[in-house]
Amino acid sequence: MEEMTIIHDLTIVIVCAAVVSFVFSRFNIPVILGFLLSGLIVGPNTFYTSLIQDEETIRGLSELGVVFLMFYIGLEFDLGKVRRLMGPAFAAVCLQTIAMIFLGVLTAPLLGWSGLNGLFLGSVLAISSTMVTFGVIQSQEGNLNGAHAQQAVGMLILEDIVAIILLVILSGVAVTGHFAWGQVWEVTFFVGVFVMMTYVLGKLLVPKILERLTNMENQEVVLLVTMGMLLGLGLLAVEFKFSIALGSFIAGAILCQTELSEHIEEFTQPFRDFFSAIFFVTVGMLIEPMTLIQEWLPILVISILLILGKIVTVWFGLTVSGQSPRNSFRAALCKAQIAEFSFIITALGEQLGVIDPRLSTLAVGVALLTILATPVLNGNSNRLYDWLNAHMPRGLRDFGEMYFKYIRMVKEQFKKAALLKLVRRPALQILGYFLLFNGVVIVASYSARYVERFTEWETYIPIIQMGIWVAAVIISLPFFVAVVRNFDAMLMLITEAILSRTASEQFMQGRIRNVLHSIL
Numbered sequence: 001m002e003e004m005t006i007i008h009d010l011t012i013v014i015v016c017a018a019v020v021s022f023v024f025s026r027f028n029i030p031v032i033l034g035f036l037l038s039g040l041i042v043g044p045n046t047f048y049t050s051l052i053q054d055e056e057t058i059r060g061l062s063e064l065g066v067v068f069l070m071f072y073i074g075l076e077f078d079l080g081k082v083r084r085l086m087g088p089a090f091a092a093v094c095l096q097t098i099a100m101i102f103l104g105v106l107t108a109p110l111l112g113w114s115g116l117n118g119l120f121l122g123s124v125l126a127i128s129s130t131m132v133t134f135g136v137i138q139s140q141e142g143n144l145n146g147a148h149a150q151q152a153v154g155m156l157i158l159e160d161i162v163a164i165i166l167l168v169i170l171s172g173v174a175v176t177g178h179f180a181w182g183q184v185w186e187v188t189f190f191v192g193v194f195v196m197m198t199y200v201l202g203k204l205l206v207p208k209i210l211e212r213l214t215n216m217e218n219q220e221v222v223l224l225v226t227m228g229m230l231l232g233l234g235l236l237a238v239e240f241k242f243s244i245a246l247g248s249f250i251a252g253a254i255l256c257q258t259e260l261s262e263h264i265e266e267f268t269q270p271f272r273d274f275f276s277a278i279f280f281v282t283v284g285m286l287i288e289p290m291t292l293i294q295e296w297l298p299i300l301v302i303s304i305l306l307i308l309g310k311i312v313t314v315w316f317g318l319t320v321s322g323q324s325p326r327n328s329f330r331a332a333l334c335k336a337q338i339a340e341f342s343f344i345i346t347a348l349g350e351q352l353g354v355i356d357p358r359l360s361t362l363a364v365g366v367a368l369l370t371i372l373a374t375p376v377l378n379g380n381s382n383r384l385y386d387w388l389n390a391h392m393p394r395g396l397r398d399f400g401e402m403y404f405k406y407i408r409m410v411k412e413q414f415k416k417a418a419l420l421k422l423v424r425r426p427a428l429q430i431l432g433y434f435l436l437f438n439g440v441v442i443v444a445s446y447s448a449r450y451v452e453r454f455t456e457w458e459t460y461i462p463i464i465q466m467g468i469w470v471a472a473v474i475i476s477l478p479f480f481v482a483v484v485r486n487f488d489a490m491l492m493l494i495t496e497a498i499l500s501r502t503a504s505e506q507f508m509q510g511r512i513r514n515v516l517h518s519i520l
Helices: 002-026 031-042 055-075 079-110 115-126 130-141 147-176 181-216 219-239 244-255 261-285 289-294 296-320 325-334 340-352 357-379 381-391 394-416 418-451 461-498 503-519
Strands: none
Touching: 002 031, 002 055, 002 261, 031 130, 031 261, 031 357, 055 130, 055 147, 055 219, 055 244, 055 261, 079 115, 079 147, 079 296, 115 147, 115 340, 115 357, 130 147, 130 261, 130 325, 130 357, 147 181, 147 244, 147 325, 147 340, 181 219, 181 244, 181 418, 219 244, 219 261, 261 340, 261 357, 289 296, 289 357, 296 325, 296 357, 296 394, 325 357, 325 381, 340 357, 357 381, 418 461
């Protein structure tokens, strides 16, 4: 019976993971390694037959580990902190992604692969593991409140978007044979619209729902509503061709800083821990000992280059953006690995039939080595930083300290700049309202096409579609007006700042301002 198969497989996975992780925790060995070993034991590549009867079902359940993890990160999401860190995180993620793709393209000819295989390899190396990064920080720090933890969270959020863009690029290149910048900007735009629409609607509706739930004082109802929102937004993200992790993160971000956020975090934590364990067990099930032994040299070399490359690029990207060198180094060590998204990328390559079969083996081997190395590196992060700082040439160290002080001084000057303070708010509002306006148009377009499926309503379809577009115009009009008004206000502020304010020039200043206002 299929039901008994699922129960049998879950029992095998959980019992093995529980025993191995208990032994590992007794000897202060990271439990992540215990989960990987459990997967190796129960998987199909160690004994003659696999102890798991339906591996696909277990892998499907393991995806819930990523879902609950991103939901938890969303619950811990501090918009003010992350907004301050997005600039440095963007610089670090860009440098890391470029460096890893460059590494993949350079490595491909040495392995006898084509340039397309190199692009896939670089993409596999580019995205760090959310599960491992979070697991290491949580096990060693206990929370996400540290400066380096917040930096890592900021980068993980951006990497999820980068991963979606990479999947689109790789699919396009594999099919058409050439790179299309238009697809990159299109995907980025749609991600922005999706995030803005769901976040704003959630913030408008969820507080009212939570208020009613608080009055009911029924934990079961709170749990069911939370789960429905979490999985519903994840499914909605998948419907729009985005990552389920992105939808899960938005669900957590909507619920963060609400009255029930701590309560929700408390009773969803067991789900997160349970499915996270299953996720790492499924990674261990992919390990093929004999194949990994045959490919040990390229796996070792690529793993070393990946760890060094990610540490250097992330550390450099965060530091030059004005973050503390020590915290930047610790954040870089957290991310020196690959895992879940790398397997999705290799699966895409296999599905399209464009990658060498060895690439999947290398991905598993590199993931295994880097996952093993991450807890060790992160546990000794302060010691490693002190050693590097002590052995760094004095001139380079002095330059770094001087640059860091200079960046802080520049930041202070920017904070004091009156024009930037005044312009920043309308500029952000223009972006937000622009995305909301386009979101309404996209939803209306999707709804109008969806109505055409109901052929029995063929007579009324044009009327329904007209009603949809009329409603879209009514809903989107305030957003359009808000964009124009904020643009007008920003233009006024800039005009007043750059034009002279002497008495003799007041007349001309007023004329220019009025002309610009009239044009708008």
